[in-house]
Amino acid sequence: MGLDSDTRKMPQGISQDAQGLIDFNKAIIEATADYAVSYKINTAFYETLGAKGWDVMEKTLEFIPKNIFTIADAKRGDIGNTSSMYARAFFETLNYDSITISPYMGHDSVGPFLEFEGKWSILLALTSNPGSQDFQTLKTGDAQVFEEVLRKSATWGTDENMMYVVGATRAEELSRIRQIIPNHFLLVPGVGAQGGSLEQVVKYGANKDIGLLINASRSIIYASSGTDFAEAAGREAAKMQGEMARFI
C-alpha cells in the first residue's frame, strides 16, 4: 500500500499541513494494516514539506506494525561513497526494510545497499510510466536496456536481498522478465489508479512463491474525501486483498 499522502488532498477534518499528514497516515495505517503486507512511502510527497516532511515520514514509520514490510520509494542511487550514505539514511536512521534504487549509475551505486543484512534493494527495471519507452526499451544487442539491467544486476545480489520494479501496465512483458529472473520478487506499481490489471500481472508475473508485491496507493488512501476516509480506505484495501487472495 502506497502512502503517497499529499497535503492538498487531505479529507474533511484533516488539516492541510505536516500534522494533518501525521493524523491521516496514522488513521489510514490503523484501518488497513490487517490487509497490507507492506507499506510503501513515496519520499517525494514528504519532501515537499522540507525537514518537516521528513519528520512526518519518521513518525509515520512508527505507526507501522513491526511485522509489516516497509519500502522507501525513494529512487536513490549515486557513486559508491554517496550510495553508502543513502543506505545508512534509509536502512539505519529510518530503519526501512527496503528502498527503490535507480540502476543508471551501475554496480557501485547499488552495491552499498546490498551490504546491509536483512535489507532489500529494489531496482527499477521496466517502469509503468510513458517515459519508460525513452531509454529502458532501447535495443542493445539482442535485448532491451531493461533486460540488460535485470541480467547484469541479478549477479550483484541474490533473490534474498534484491527485487525489481516492473510496471504492471506492460503485463505481456512480464513473461520475458520472468525468463531472466525467475525467482526474484517484483514490486508492481500501477495497479489501481494507474490502470494495470491484477489478473494479467498474476498470470504473467507470478512464480512458485507468487513473487509479487502489488502496490495500490491513491485508489485506497483517497477512497473517500469525507470524514469516513479511514473506513473507506479499509474497505478498499480489504477488497483488493480479497481480489489478490483469489490467485493464491
Next chain:
Amino acid sequence: MGLDSDTRKMPQGISQDAQGLIDFNKAIIEATADYAVSYKINTAFYETLGAKGWDVMEKTLEFIPKNIFTIADAKRGDIGNTSSMYARAFFETLNYDSITISPYMGHDSVGPFLEFEGKWSILLALTSNPGSQDFQTLKTGDAQVFEEVLRKSATWGTDENMMYVVGATRAEELSRIRQIIPNHFLLVPGVGAQGGSLEQVVKYGANKDIGLLINASRSIIYASSGTDFAEAAGREAAKMQGEMARFI
C-alpha cells in the same frame, strides 16, 4: 563546490552532529564564497541524519549568498506526478536553483522540473564512477545509451534550463558529447579527490561560453582537519579558482 559534509569527518573544534554540520558549513561557505560560482549540496550526506539533516540543509542554504548558484545533488526522478512533488520540494520549499536528475524513467520524469521558470534540471549523462560502464555505455544502434540520453533529452528543454552531468575522468569522451550538445552547460564532478584533470576537461569540454561547472568537494572542505579548516578550505578554493582562471 560540493558540500559533502559528513559528521564523521568534522575537524577539530566541530561537534559530530547536526549542529556541527551547521557550524562547519557556515564557516566553509564564509571562507570560500569569494571563489565559488556555485555550491552543490549532496542530499545523501544530510539524509543520514534524517529530518535533522534536512534541517541542516535548509539552514545551510540560508548561508549561501543569493548571487551564488545552488545545486541540489539529489539524483531524483520518478513518474510524472511524483517528479512534480520533487520539483516542488527542491525548487519551491528549499528554493534551490537546480537539481540533478536520473534520466532512467524518461521524459515524464524530467518534464515537471522543466516547468519551473528560472530553474535548472541537470541530467545524469555519463557519470565518473566505475558503474558508468554497466549501462550508460551499452551500445544502442550506432551510439551508446548515454549519447541517446543526450540526444533525446536535449529536445525536452533548452540550453537555458538543462545541463548534464559528465564525469571528468572520461575527458576524451567530452569531445563526442560536445558534438551532440554544443551549447549546454556541463556539471563535471570528479576533479579533485576523484582524480580528473582540469586541463583535459577544459580542452575537450569547453565551448564558446566555457560551458563548464567544475566541481570539487572533499579536496576543499577537508583540506585541514585542524581548527584552521576554514582558512585551509579558502586557500584550496582560491588555488583551484586560480587554476581555472588560467583557462578563461
